[in-house]
Amino acid sequence: MEFTFWDIARNLLTGLEWTLALSLVAFICGGVVGLLVMLARIAPVRWLRILAYSYIELFQGTPLLMQLFIVFFGVALLGTEVSAWLAAAAALTLFTSAFLAEIWRGCVESVSRGQWEASECLAMTRLETLRYVVLPQALRIAVAPTVGFSVQVVKGTAVTSIIGFTELTKTGSMLANATFEPFMVYGLVALGYFALCYPLSRAAYHLERRLNVTA
Amino acid sequence: MAYEMDFGPVLANTDVLLQGAMFTLGLTAIGTLLGVGLGIAGALVRAWRIRPFNYLFGLYVELIRNTPFIVQLFFIFFGLPALGLRLNEWEAAVLAMVINLGAYSTEIIRAGVQAVPPGQIEAASALAMTRMEIFRHVVLRPALAKVWPALSSQIIIVMLGSAVCSQISTEELTFAANFIQSRNFRAFETYLATTLLYLAMAILIRQLLGWIGRRYVVGAR
Numbered sequence: 001m002e003f004t005f006w007d008i009a010r011n012l013l014t015g016l017e018w019t020l021a022l023s024l025v026a027f028i029c030g031g032v033v034g035l036l037v038m039l040a041r042i043a044p045v046r047w048l049r050i051l052a053y054s055y056i057e058l059f060q061g062t063p064l065l066m067q068l069f070i071v072f073f074g075v076a077l078l079g080t081e082v083s084a085w086l087a088a089a090a091a092l093t094l095f096t097s098a099f100l101a102e103i104w105r106g107c108v109e110s111v112s113r114g115q116w117e118a119s120e121c122l123a124m125t126r127l128e129t130l131r132y133v134v135l136p137q138a139l140r141i142a143v144a145p146t147v148g149f150s151v152q153v154v155k156g157t158a159v160t161s162i163i164g165f166t167e168l169t170k171t172g173s174m175l176a177n178a179t180f181e182p183f184m185v186y187g188l189v190a191l192g193y194f195a196l197c198y199p200l201s202r203a204a205y206h207l208e209r210r211l212n213v214t215a
Numbered sequence: 216m217a218y219e220m221d222f223g224p225v226l227a228n229t230d231v232l233l234q235g236a237m238f239t240l241g242l243t244a245i246g247t248l249l250g251v252g253l254g255i256a257g258a259l260v261r262a263w264r265i266r267p268f269n270y271l272f273g274l275y276v277e278l279i280r281n282t283p284f285i286v287q288l289f290f291i292f293f294g295l296p297a298l299g300l301r302l303n304e305w306e307a308a309v310l311a312m313v314i315n316l317g318a319y320s321t322e323i324i325r326a327g328v329q330a331v332p333p334g335q336i337e338a339a340s341a342l343a344m345t346r347m348e349i350f351r352h353v354v355l356r357p358a359l360a361k362v363w364p365a366l367s368s369q370i371i372i373v374m375l376g377s378a379v380c381s382q383i384s385t386e387e388l389t390f391a392a393n394f395i396q397s398r399n400f401r402a403f404e405t406y407l408a409t410t411l412l413y414l415a416m417a418i419l420i421r422q423l424l425g426w427i428g429r430r431y432v433v434g435a436r
Contacts, residue, residue, distance in 0.1 A: 061371075061417040063378035065389060066410040073402040077218045151281065158283035159379060169286055176293060183297035186290040190282045197281035 003179045008188065015171030016192045022167060023154045023196075025089050030096025030153070037101035042108060044126070052101065059098030064159050067091045072163050088160035096153050103149060107142040108134055144211055148204035151197045158193070168192050224399035225408045228391075235391025236412055242305075242387055243374040243420070246312030250373070251366070253313060254320025255355065261321060262328040272321060279318035285379045287311050292383045308380040308387075316373045323365045327358030360433045367424040371417050378413070388412065 040052035059067065071094075072087040111134045119129040161170035172189035176182040225232075257276070260268040279287065291314075292307040302310060331354050339353040359366070381389035388409060396405040 058414065061375075061414045062410045063375040063389070063413055065378040065381075066406055066413060069406040070403065070410060073406060077403050079218075155281075155283040158285045161285070162379065162382060169283065169289075172286070173289070176289075181297075182289070182293035183295070186286060186294045190278075190286050190290060193282045193286060194278065198277065201277070201281055 003175070008175055008179065008181075008185060011171055011175060012168065012185075012188055012192060015166065015168040016196070018165070018171075019154065019157050019167040019169075019192075020196065022085075022088055022092065022157045022160065022165070023150075026092035026096050026157070027150055027153050029089070029093040030100055033093060033097035034100030034104065037097055038104045038108065039130075041101055041105050056098045056102050059095055060102065064091070064095050064156055065162060067095055068160060068163050084160070084163050084165040087163060088157070088165045092153065092156055092160070095156060096149075099149055099152070100146065103145050104138070104142055107138040107145070110141055111137045140211065144204050144207040147200060147207060151200045151204070154196050154200070155193065220404060221401060222404050222408065224401050225395065225404045228395045228399075231391050231395055232388070232409065232412060235386065235388035236416060238385075239374065239377055239387040239389075240416065240420075242308055242312060242377055242380070242385070243370070245309055246316055246373060246377070247370050249309075249313040250316025251320050251324075251370075253317030254324050257317060257321030258324035258328050258358070259350070261325045276318045276321050279315055280322070284311065284315050284376045285382065287315060288379060288383060304380075304383050304385040307383055308377065308385040311380075312373055312377060315376070316369065319369045319373075320366060323362050323369060324358060326365075327360075327362035328354055330361055331357055356432070360428075363424075363428040363432055367421060367428070370424065371420055374420060375413060375417065 037052050037055055040048045041056070043049055043052075068087065068091040071091040072082065072084070075082040075087065075090075115133055115137070116129060119133050124132070157167055158169040161167060161173065164170065166174075168189055172185050176185040179185060257272045259265070260272050261276075263269075288307065288311040291311050292302065292304070295302065335353055336349055339349045344353070377387060378389040380387055381393055384390065392405050392409040396402040399405070
């Protein structure tokens with residue numbers, strides 16, 4: 001079967017859509033879980049803090065590929081077949097949540113202790129303090145590093161090609177094998193990732209600078 | 216029927232796993248030495264705006280930091296032979312790691328180099344130090360000391376990322392794990408044990424780099 005350049009580009013674009021979809025799912029679900037982990041990480045309860053710390057250490061200290069394998073083969077042990085798409089989304093969610101939790105913890109802790117104490121003097125509860133005093137300020141600091149980390153999420157999705165999820169990299173591998181033109185195909189694949197990641201990197205850079213000026 | 220965990224078949228292959236771990240550490244060591252070396256050169260060129268190399272390094276840094284490691288690896292291993300550059304799986308893995316770490320460490324070290332106050336460099340040249348001496352003692356040392364934690368984290372990320380080198384059949388730790396689980400069909404147990412091994416290696420490297428930092432970079436004169 002003959003592949004024209006247009007065929008290759010069209011297939012890669014479909015792969016790119018899946019990469020984008022997986023990135024969005026991982027980032028949104030990872031954000032929700034990450035928020036919970038971050039709250040546990042700064043909780044007044046000691047064992048919760050230790051649990052959250054171990055969670056973060058575990059996912060930051062092991063390869064994403066291993067996390068994927070464990071989810072992929074681990075869920076299968078429970079007797080249910082898991083699709084590559086689900087395993088990829090679940091593993092990337094865990095991975096993303098650990099990193100975001102740690103990034104956001106730093107942001108929350110950069111809000112000065114005096115703010116907590118002042119809120120306590122005003123008889124605000126811990127949750128009220130978080131909701132009305134600390135998080136609004138931490139949010140501003142968190143925007144730039146969060147956007148910056150989204151680049152790592154997009155790049156992380158490439159590893160899911162190994163468990164057979166047909167995103168951009170997997171599509172590229174199949175096309176490279178079919179067309180015997182790995183140089184061009186992987187070049188285009190790299191270009192696809194660059195098109196997704198470069199705007200995010202630039203945005204993170206500009207947000208960081210803007211924040212430094214006003215802060 | 217509940218699944219019964221059995222780590223026996225995995226533990227029987229401890230030697231294979233440990234050998235894989237050794238190769239991963241070896242890859243990381245070579246990748247780190249060459250990658251950080253490239254990063255120092257890149258940081259110098261970028262911070263002091265040595266044309267035209269600063270533009271080239273800028274392009275290189277952006278290209279590498281905005282594409283996944285696995286695509287860089289595949290491009291080197293499968294793509295470059297089209298240009299007549301045929302590398303075996305080890306050479307490709309090392310080259311990919313060096314190029315990847317080189318880009319990140321260029322940016323990390325550059326931040327440290329730019330944080331050195333210009334007055335300090337002027338003071339050094341007033342003391343008749345040569346450019347090379349100034350670079351070594353006045354710029355590089357304090358710059359590395361400043362960014363040592365960030366650099367250490369990046370080295371660990373590169374070590375963990377090297378797991379995908381198994382895909383081009385570089386026989387490192389993940390390759391060893393794939394080999395074991397393909398023979399004992401205990402995929403979950405094998406990958407769990409491997410994951411813990413990676414975690415131990417990450418902690419070990421962090422401790423080691425912390426020690427090197429305190430002994431030779433941050434605290435040293």
